[in-house]
Amino acid sequence: MKKHIVQNLGFLFIFLCLLTTLFFLGTIIYFVFTRGAQAISWDFLTKAPRNAMTEGGVAPVIVGTLYLTLGSMLFAVPLGLACAIYICEYSPKSLVVNIIRISINNLAGVPSVVFGLFGLAVFVNFLGFGVSIVSGSLSLGILALPLIISSSQEALVAVPHSIREASLSLGASKWETIKRIVLPTALPGILTGVILSVGRVAGETAPILFTAAAFYKRGYPRSIFSEVMALPYHIYALMTEGAHPDKQRVIAYGCSLVLLFLVLFISGFAIFLRQRQRSLHG
Amino acid sequence: MKRLAILMSTAIIGLSAAVTPCFAEKIVMTGSTTVLPIAQKTAEVFMDENPGMDISVRGGGSSVGITALIDGTCDIADSSRPIKEVEIQKADANGRDPVAHIVALDGIAVVINKSNPISKLSKKQVKDIFIGKISDWSQLGGTPGKIVVVSRDTSSGTFEAFGELVMEKEKVIPAALMQASNQAVAQIVSQTPQAIGYVGLGFMSSDLKAVEIDGVMPSKDTVLSGKYSVTRPLFMYSNGKPQGAVKEYLDFVKSKKGQELVETQGYVGLK
Numbered sequence: 001m002k003k004h005i006v007q008n009l010g011f012l013f014i015f016l017c018l019l020t021t022l023f024f025l026g027t028i029i030y031f032v033f034t035r036g037a038q039a040i041s042w043d044f045l046t047k048a049p050r051n052a053m054t055e056g057g058v059a060p061v062i063v064g065t066l067y068l069t070l071g072s073m074l075f076a077v078p079l080g081l082a083c084a085i086y087i088c089e090y091s092p093k094s095l096v097v098n099i100i101r102i103s104i105n106n107l108a109g110v111p112s113v114v115f116g117l118f119g120l121a122v123f124v125n126f127l128g129f130g131v132s133i134v135s136g137s138l139s140l141g142i143l144a145l146p147l148i149i150s151s152s153q154e155a156l157v158a159v160p161h162s163i164r165e166a167s168l169s170l171g172a173s174k175w176e177t178i179k180r181i182v183l184p185t186a187l188p189g190i191l192t193g194v195i196l197s198v199g200r201v202a203g204e205t206a207p208i209l210f211t212a213a214a215f216y217k218r219g220y221p222r223s224i225f226s227e228v229m230a231l232p233y234h235i236y237a238l239m240t241e242g243a244h245p246d247k248q249r250v251i252a253y254g255c256s257l258v259l260l261f262l263v264l265f266i267s268g269f270a271i272f273l274r275q276r277q278r279s280l281h282g
Numbered sequence: 283m284k285r286l287a288i289l290m291s292t293a294i295i296g297l298s299a300a301v302t303p304c305f306a307e308k309i310v311m312t313g314s315t316t317v318l319p320i321a322q323k324t325a326e327v328f329m330d331e332n333p334g335m336d337i338s339v340r341g342g343g344s345s346v347g348i349t350a351l352i353d354g355t356c357d358i359a360d361s362s363r364p365i366k367e368v369e370i371q372k373a374d375a376n377g378r379d380p381v382a383h384i385v386a387l388d389g390i391a392v393v394i395n396k397s398n399p400i401s402k403l404s405k406k407q408v409k410d411i412f413i414g415k416i417s418d419w420s421q422l423g424g425t426p427g428k429i430v431v432v433s434r435d436t437s438s439g440t441f442e443a444f445g446e447l448v449m450e451k452e453k454v455i456p457a458a459l460m461q462a463s464n465q466a467v468a469q470i471v472s473q474t475p476q477a478i479g480y481v482g483l484g485f486m487s488s489d490l491k492a493v494e495i496d497g498v499m500p501s502k503d504t505v506l507s508g509k510y511s512v513t514r515p516l517f518m519y520s521n522g523k524p525q526g527a528v529k530e531y532l533d534f535v536k537s538k539k540g541q542e543l544v545e546t547q548g549y550v551g552l553k
Contacts, residue, residue: 052323052547130355131310131340216322216339218329227310227338240463241341243319243484243547 032256039254048219053238054247058255060220064133064228065262067221068212069202071137072144077194079141080148084190087149088156089178108146113206115143120210132225136212143207144197151193155186188277195270199263205232215241231259307527312340313347313360314439315463316482317516319547320386321360324535327543331534335527341463344439351519352378357528359519362388362439362482363446380519385535387550389483389505390444390512391492393468395475400424402494405511409448411478414455419476431458432470432479440464443514444480480512484548505550516549 043057050056083104091097119139129135159182167177183190213233221228238252239245311321318341325337342350347359352373365373365380373380392408394400400422403411410416411429420426433454434441445451461467464485471477472489483500486492492500495512504510524532534540541551 050326052319052326124355125353214338214340215318216325218326218337222336226308226336227340237341240465241315241318242322242465245465245468245487245489 029260032253032260035250036253036255036257039250040257044254045258049216049251052244053216053242053251054244058229058231058234058251058258060217061229061231061234061255062258062262063220064230065202065232065259067133067228068136068140068208068230069198071133071224072140072201073194073198075138075141076144076148076197080145081152081190083145083149084152084156085178085183088153089174089182104146104149107142108150111206112143112204113209115139116207116210118142119207124211130225131210131212131214131227133212133221133228134224136208136228136230139207139211140201140204143204144201147197147200148193151196152186152190155189155193156182158189159185188273192270192274192277195266195273199266199270202266203232203259203263205236208233209236213237231255231262235259307335309335309337309358309527309531310340310356311337311358311360311518312342312350312356313358314344314362314516315341315465316344316362316388316438316440316484317360317385317518319484320516320535320544320549321358321518323543323547324540325531327539328531328534332530335531337531343435343437343462344442345437348380348519351380351521352376354378354521357521358532361517361519362514363442364517365519379522381521381523383518383520383524383532383536384515384552385518385532386516386541386544387505387552388514388516389500389510389550390440390447390480390514391483391486391490391500392478392480392495392512393471393486393490393492394478395471395473396489396491397475398424398491400493401491402497404496405448408495409450409452412449412454412458413452414457427476430470430474430477431455432467432474432477433458433460434464434467434480435460435462438462440480440482444512447512447514448480483550486548502545502550 045057045062046059047057048060049058087097087100091100116139119135119142123129123135123138124131129138163181163185164177167181168174172180208230212228213230214227215229215237217227217229235252235255238248238255242248311325318339321339325339329335329337344359344361344363347356347361348365348369350356351359352369353376359380364382370380392403398419400419403422407416407422412431412433414431416422417429418426419429431454434444445454459470461470461479464481467479467481468485468487468490471479472487481490483502483505486500495510498504498510500510500512505513518532518535520528520532535544536552544551
């Protein structure tokens with residue numbers, strides 16, 4: 001009997017923890033929605049900022065975020081995938097691989113502002129890309145690398161050995177096996193990881209603070225070497241700079257709402273992919 | 283999966299097509315958060331009139347702007363203080379030649395919370411508050427309460443100008459809250475009943491209360507006439523004599539139309 005009570009109390013406690021978490025998620029969405037909804041309109045999503053950032057929309061800002069995110073993925077996905085394939089398929093199980101693995105995990109723990117400073121020192125100044133989409137994308141890409149590597153690794157490890165062996169026994173080379181058998185099987189898992197890191201990258205402020213973001217630009221970026229406005233930084237800039245805080249605050253909440261929905265949408269897509277993968281293989 | 287691959291490659295092709303450089307005249311401007319609203323507004327209107335121009339505007343603080351100009355990472359540095367001797371030497375060593383352009387006048391308003399009954403202070407009293415000699419509002423005849431000193435951070439030109447005009451180079455007390463922008467100072471002061479801070483005239487709003495300094499209220503008129511003593515010019519620095527797009531833009535800022543825009547942002551235009 002006593003056991004039962006303890007167990008029930010335990011369950012109750014866990015359930016309360018869950019409720020608290022959901023409560024926070026709910027309040028965040030409610031808060032951002034009630035404050036930001038009044039700013040959202042078709043013009044807000046399709047027009048450029050006007051009249052000292054107090055009117056008009058944030059279209060160039062949204063586009064800037066999309067460019068930075070796409071750019072970072074162009075850099076991080078091939079590199080991360082190659083790393084994961086090497087670690088899982090080619091590397092001998094040895095001390096060196098373990099060190100590489102630990103290093104990658106450590107890279108995941110580096111605070112994002114450090115990536116920003118690194119980007120400023122290396123991409124902006126040393127390589128001379130200046131404050132630009134390239135510098136920002138590369139900084140964000142490095143931030144996304146460990147996420148992509150570890151999720152790709154998981155997806156590759158999950159491919160059963162028997163499939164690999166079957167392919168090899170039919171005379172396929174190792175590379176053919178990886179290309180034709182292992183990668184297609186692991187693809188949904190890899191994509192899930194990629195999409196989740198897209199969500200992460202789209203919302204990061206610190207890495208682009210010094211490397212890509214501008215307070216104001218007119219219209220869309222004209223080259224990959226131009227500065228760009230991006231949603232997370234735009235929110236920060238509207239709240240801290242400029243001379244019309246009242247009007248800017250509304251736009252900042254509008255931007256938060258757009259960013260929130262962008263990231264929720266991306267994560268939702270990842271969850272959809274994972275579900276589909278489960279129903280196919282499970 | 284194939285569809286996804288097609289989707290991704292279209293996105294990639296779309297991206298590379300969109301980022302093909304097209305040859306627009308480009309100006310990168312960075313620096314003082316005080317000058318930022320002027321820079322932003324004038325750049326906006328200037329680009330409306332000259333669609334070929336591509337100006338990007340960033341904040342950061344006067345020192346950040348001047349450093350960027352010295353390093354060659356920006357074309358125009360916004361600054362709310364004159365360039366320092368050390369910076370000129372550094373620029374020389376880098377083969378850069380900063381040239382000052384005064385674009386507006388600005389009063390630094392000493393601001394307090396709206397609920398604070400104090401309405402006048404002498405310059406000496408303001409200084410004593412910021413160096414920590416006066417630490418309670420009751421010492422000034424106000425409602426008793428510890429004074430919360432809000433200052434700008436050291437990379438701010440407003441901080442430097444305030445240091446020169448009011449503090450006479452003495453140090454702000456370490457307990458002061460150092461903020462990175464005018465708006466941050468305004469926000470804290472408007473939300474904290476015991477706070478005192480200072481912001482450029484352009485950042486005055488109905489949420490803040492400006493105090494009379496030595497009997498003079500900061501306003502466009504008192505700044506322009508020189509009656510209000512905590513007044514400084516605002517600068518844009520170009521590298522060498524301005525040329526091409528930079529010249530066109532700076533000429534526009536200094537023109538009658540540009541100065542009207544300066545006024546709409548709450549600053550004092552040059553007459």
